Amino acid sequence: MRFYSPSQGQLTLEELVEALASFVAEQPEAKYKLIIGTDSHTNSESTHFVTAIVVHRVGKGGRFFVRHQHQRPITSLRQKLILETSLSLETISQLQEELLAQHLFFDCDLEVHVDAGRRGATRELIRDLVGMVITSGFTAKVKPDAFAASSVADRFTK
Numbered sequence: 001m002r003f004y005s006p007s008q009g010q011l012t013l014e015e016l017v018e019a020l021a022s023f024v025a026e027q028p029e030a031k032y033k034l035i036i037g038t039d040s041h042t043n044s045e046s047t048h049f050v051t052a053i054v055v056h057r058v059g060k061g062g063r064f065f066v067r068h069q070h071q072r073p074i075t076s077l078r079q080k081l082i083l084e085t086s087l088s089l090e091t092i093s094q095l096q097e098e099l100l101a102q103h104l105f106f107d108c109d110l111e112v113h114v115d116a117g118r119r120g121a122t123r124e125l126i127r128d129l130v131g132m133v134i135t136s137g138f139t140a141k142v143k144p145d146a147f148a149a150s151s152v153a154d155r156f157t158k
Helices: 013-026 076-099 120-136 148-153
Strands: 002-005 009-012 032-042 047-057 062-071 108-117 137-145
Touching: 002 013, 009 013, 009 032, 013 047, 013 062, 013 076, 013 137, 032 148, 047 148, 062 076, 062 148, 076 108, 076 120, 108 120, 108 148, 120 137
Parallel strands: 032 108, 108 137
Antiparallel strands: 002 009, 002 062, 032 047, 047 062
16 A cells, blocks of 8 residues: 655555654644545546545644545446545555554544535435444544545545
8 A cells, every 4th residue: 555645755554654653743742633535536547546644733734645546437426435435444444453553552533534515416425425434433524524535635636
């Protein structure tokens, strides 16, 4: 699994965890949120998925990392949003495993941002997508509060 950081370039999962730990170590007394969100863009050749990992030092900025994946073109909105949410859940689970493997524990809220909103075609899918996240043990946010998916990841999909 490879990630990209604007300030550090290409990173492995292990290097990403080290970067997260360094960021938290700068101000260990601060409150943190670890946020994952995925967005996608489909063209005639493939669907490009971008998963964003955001570590937010509440009230004091943050850092983000992105992961790119390509798959065959997916035209079904329902299938695409389910896959986006699944990729976010896969990423946050692997990130948790690596944090535990490196014996890094820091108090932070874990959120999964779902790229669906209460307006438009995606509103009918919110209950299913949020249900996926909640049953996995994480907090779910939808648009307009789902900035990791709708802003950070979206920036890198095109």
